[in-house]
Each structure stands twice: as structure tokens, then as C-alpha cells.
Amino acid sequence: MSKTPQAIRGTQDIFGAEAEAFAHVVATFERIRKLYRFRRAEMPVFEKTEVFSRSLGETTDVVSKEMYSFEDRGGESLTLRPEFTAGIARAFLTDGWQQHVPLKLATHGPLFRYERPQKGRYRQFHQIDAEWIGSAEPQADVELLTMADHLLKELGVADGVTLQLNTLGDGTSREAWRVALIEHFGAHRLELSEDSQERLERNPLRILDSKDPRDQAFVGDAPKIDAFLSAEAQDFFAEVTSGLDAAGVSWTRNQALVRGLDYYRHTAFEFVTDRLGAQGTVLGGGRYDGLMESLGGAPTPAVGWAAGIERLAMLVEMKAEDSADCIVVVEDDAMMAPAFAALRKIRGAGLSADLMASGSPRKRFDKAVKSGAHSILALSSRDGAPDYRIKADPAGTARLETALGDLLATRSGTGDA
RNA sequence: GCGAUCGUAGCUCAGUUGGUUAGAGCGCCGGUUUGUGGUACCGGAGGUCGGGGGUUCAAGACCCCUCGAUCGCCCCA
Numbered sequence A: 001m002s003k004t005p006q007a008i009r010g011t012q013d014i015f016g017a018e019a020e021a022f023a024h025v026v027a028t029f030e031r032i033r034k035l036y037r038f039r040r041a042e043m044p045v046f047e048k049t050e051v052f053s054r055s056l057g058e059t060t061d062v063v064s065k066e067m068y069s070f071e072d073r074g075g076e077s078l079t080l081r082p083e084f085t086a087g088i089a090r091a092f093l094t095d096g097w098q099q100h101v102p103l104k105l106a107t108h109g110p111l112f113r114y115e116r117p118q119k120g121r122y123r124q125f126h127q128i129d130a131e132w133i134g135s136a137e138p139q140a141d142v143e144l145l146t147m148a149d150h151l152l153k154e155l156g157v158a159d160g161v162t163l164q165l166n167t168l169g170d171g172t173s174r175e176a177w178r179v180a181l182i183e184h185f186g187a188h189r190l191e192l193s194e195d196s197q198e199r200l201e202r203n204p205l206r207i208l209d210s211k212d213p214r215d216q217a218f219v220g221d222a223p224k225i226d227a228f229l230s231a232e233a234q235d236f237f238a239e240v241t242s243g244l245d246a247a248g249v250s251w252t253r254n255q256a257l258v259r260g261l262d263y264y265r266h267t268a269f270e271f272v273t274d275r276l277g278a279q280g281t282v283l284g285g286g287r288y289d290g291l292m293e294s295l296g297g298a299p300t301p302a303v304g305w306a307a308g309i310e311r312l313a314m315l316v317e318m319k320a321e322d323s324a325d326c327i328v329v330v331e332d333d334a335m336m337a338p339a340f341a342a343l344r345k346i347r348g349a350g351l352s353a354d355l356m357a358s359g360s361p362r363k364r365f366d367k368a369v370k371s372g373a374h375s376i377l378a379l380s381s382r383d384g385a386p387d388y389r390i391k392a393d394p395a396g397t398a399r400l401e402t403a404l405g406d407l408l409a410t411r412s413g414t415g416d417a
Numbered sequence B: 001g002c003g004a005u006c007g008u009a010g011c012u013c014a015g016u017u018g019g020u021u022a023g024a025g026c027g028c029c030g031g032u033u034u035g036u037g038g039u040a041c042c043g044g045a046g047g048u049c050g051g052g053g054g055u056u057c058a059a060g061a062c063c064c065c066u067c068g069a070u071c072g073c074c075c076c077a
Helices: A016-035 A049-056 A061-065 A085-094 A138-155 A171-186 A194-202 A204-209 A213-219 A231-247 A309-315 A333-348 A361-370 A394-404
Strands: A046-048 A068-071 A077-080 A103-112 A124-133 A161-167 A265-273 A281-287 A302-308 A326-330 A353-356 A375-382 A385-391 A411-415
Touching: A016 A103, A016 A124, A016 A138, A016 A309, A046 A049, A046 A085, A049 A061, A049 A077, A049 A085, A085 A103, A085 A124, A085 A302, A124 A138, A124 A309, A138 A161, A138 A231, A138 A265, A138 A281, A138 A302, A161 A231, A171 A194, A171 A204, A194 A204, A204 A213, A231 A265, A265 A302, A281 A309, A302 A309, A326 A333, A326 A361, A333 A353, A333 A375, A333 A394, A353 A361, A361 A375, A375 A394, A385 A394
Parallel strands: A326 A353, A326 A375, A385 A411
Antiparallel strands: A046 A077, A068 A077, A103 A124, A124 A302, A161 A265, A265 A281, A281 A302, A375 A385
16 A cells, blocks of 8 residues: 555645635626626636746746746746736737726636745635726726626625725836935935834835834835826826725725736735735735736737635635535335436426435434435335325425425325424 | 744554553454444453654663654745
């Protein structure tokens, strides 16, 4: 006997009530996405590595140390998708989806990131995703955020979740702000945390949401993006916020909210909860007007968001799996054939049904009762003649008898559920 | 990549300062009781104590390494 191989670190096998919660999140997303007229898309789970390295930015953590990359047999570097947006952008460019612009897309599936697993964070994880490509208007941002808000409310997880909103301005606003931040924090370089001294080089915006008290001393009087916004960028953000107010979506401004990936411009947002430990972000996204160009396409404005299915599933009220509408108990193995016939009829009538026909015949009925089945059909023999009994409430008994028709004629008793 | 805690039957766990054949509950299998039924009782299967090395007369307990889990940091959904 050889040893059983272990599952890969950071992967999960989802089962039972957890799997039901997972499926519930996906089903709810599918329903809402149709309400908002987003079209389904499916992309490959792996792409040429450059799809991600060019669009996310070489210096981002995702690209520099978290990608699952490998060479295929032809020696080409491929990568398991760490996010959806880059792959969607590639498909948009290579498949001629420009003709559908403005294009509203929805997808969901597995993503891969080589990270240390912890609560609500896995190496293979799953997201739902919505993108609106080819619309430069703030109405796209408003609609997308309204849909996200709607989804969270439908899932019943909106309590304790707040929408934090910020703008990063257009390209020139963002760059001017970035320079000012480097200047501001650079003046205190040695007083910053080691992490932030590093951030100063790689991603100075990130210092703003540092948790280190040494950094927070300088965050308060750091330059604000508002001071660098062009008139157009200010107008854009104002239209987004007034649109949200009109749609009844509540939000709070968070000037320290930035995005980790290079392609974001203008609107940035996160729906945040305090119920998931260190993994507070439940849904996040923003506008990425610069992305298509980085992949060699024509400038194409776009907005999108993604949400972790595992994180949402953890917030959803755990629902137990449904118990069977009916369990058919075979108390005498001679009754196996009629049991199969009865099951087919019961299921044909739209009732979920299970068969209980193994183990000690005397204990089968008890096991059916214990399972919480709504009704039980017991098949046995009495003095050599077939016999059946139903245990259910009157309505359940009637439903069962209708389903069975004249299949079973001889019965000796009923009982209340 | 860094830190902390943890890893004993299918599941939840107990196992005293290292000391005989490693336990319980639940679940599973079989039987008895009950007999129209979610009861009670009896019995059974199932563990290389995550893996490897070391200390010791003796290790599930102590030390080292390794794998994994959990919770943080970094980063992110």
C-alpha cells in the first residue's frame, strides 16, 4: 500500500454546507448579473506570462513573487491566472470584441496566487467578476457599484460591510500626487518602517494604508489626491458620487484607499468588513483606463470589480443541506424492485428522494427518521405479501400517493410526521 | 518571505512531572430490546499518536529537521 498524496498547500476541498454556501453565492451573482444585463464570458485559466506581467506591472507583488508560472513543452512561459481582468482584456483585443462596445461582461472561476494561506485566503481561490469595457462615462462606475451593492444585499451580507470610495485621478493627476508623496515621505525616510522605506521605491501610495504606527505619524499630513486632481477628474468623481447617492448606495470617502495594481485610474473602491480578520476586503475594483494600451491595444476605458467567493460564502448564513422530501426504506430485500420503481415515480413528480436499503433491515427505518426526511415510504412483506406504509403529515402523504399512482396498492398504515 | 500557536481513531477531543497491551463521545458495522417506530443495552471494526532523526533503561509527551493547519505581518479578493 502506498501513501496517499496530500492536497496542495493552500487548496481546499469544499463539501456539504460549505459547498452549498459557495454555490449560493455563485447562483445569486448569476441572477443579479442578468438583472443588470451583463453577458457571460469564459476565459482560459492560463495565459502567456506576459499577459499578466505587462498589465499588472512588473514591480507589483503579484507579478514579482505570487504567480504560478511554468514552461510548457515548447519552452513558452505560461501563468495560471492570478486575476480576471488581464485575461479579459487580452480576449477583448484578440477576439475582436471591440465590435460589442460598450461591453458588459461577467465571469467567475478559480484564480491562483502563490501566497501564505490564512483565513479567507488560498492559493487557489475563486472570484466572481464584473467588467464594463469601453465606457468612459461615470455612469458605468455608478451602475457597477450599484450592482455590487445590490448583490451584497441579496446575499444578506451587507450588514457590517461598508463601501469605501476614492479617486486616483487621471494619469497626470496620479503621477503628480505620486511625486508629492515621495517628496513628503522621503523627507522622513529613516523614521519610516522598513516596509515603507521599501514602498517608497516600489509603490509610495501604499504607505498611506500602512498599519505601522511609525508610518501613521506622517500619513495624517501627507498630500491629498484632491489637491492634484484636474478639473475633469474632479467632475468625474463628483458624478460618480452623486450617481451613487441617487441610486441609494451608501459610501464613505477613504482618501487612503489605493489599489495595488498599476493600471487603475479614477475610481477605486472596496467593500470592507471587520468580520473576516485580516482579510477585510470582500469586493474590490476600480477604473482601469490605461490597461488596454499596456497590452498593445487602442486606448479603451473600462471599469470592473471582483469579489472572493470564499469570503462571501463565509459571511453568508450557513444553511444546512436540505433533507430529503422522501426516503424509501426497503425493510425486506425482496421489495428492492418496487423500491426502484417507486423512486423513479417520486422523483418524476419533483420530489427529492433517497434509498435506504443497506445495513441491518431492522435499523433502516430508524436511520431514515434520524435523517430528518419529510416523508418516509417503507416497503416490507407481511405474510409473504407486499406491504407499504407512509410516515408523513397528511399533505405529504397525499403528495406521495399522487406521485405513486397505482404502483403500490396494498398498504397497512400511515403515521404523522 | 517573516512571526506565533497547533497536528492522538472517519469526526470532536482526553491522555497527569516521559513509565506496562493508547482512551471517551459521536459516527460506522452486527446483535438484543422496543414493535409502527427518532429508545435503551451488548458486542465489533478502525490508530506506524502528521513524517524523519535524536536524547533516554523507557517518548504520544523532551530536542532538531520536515510537511501540513490555524492566526497575524507583507500583499491582496
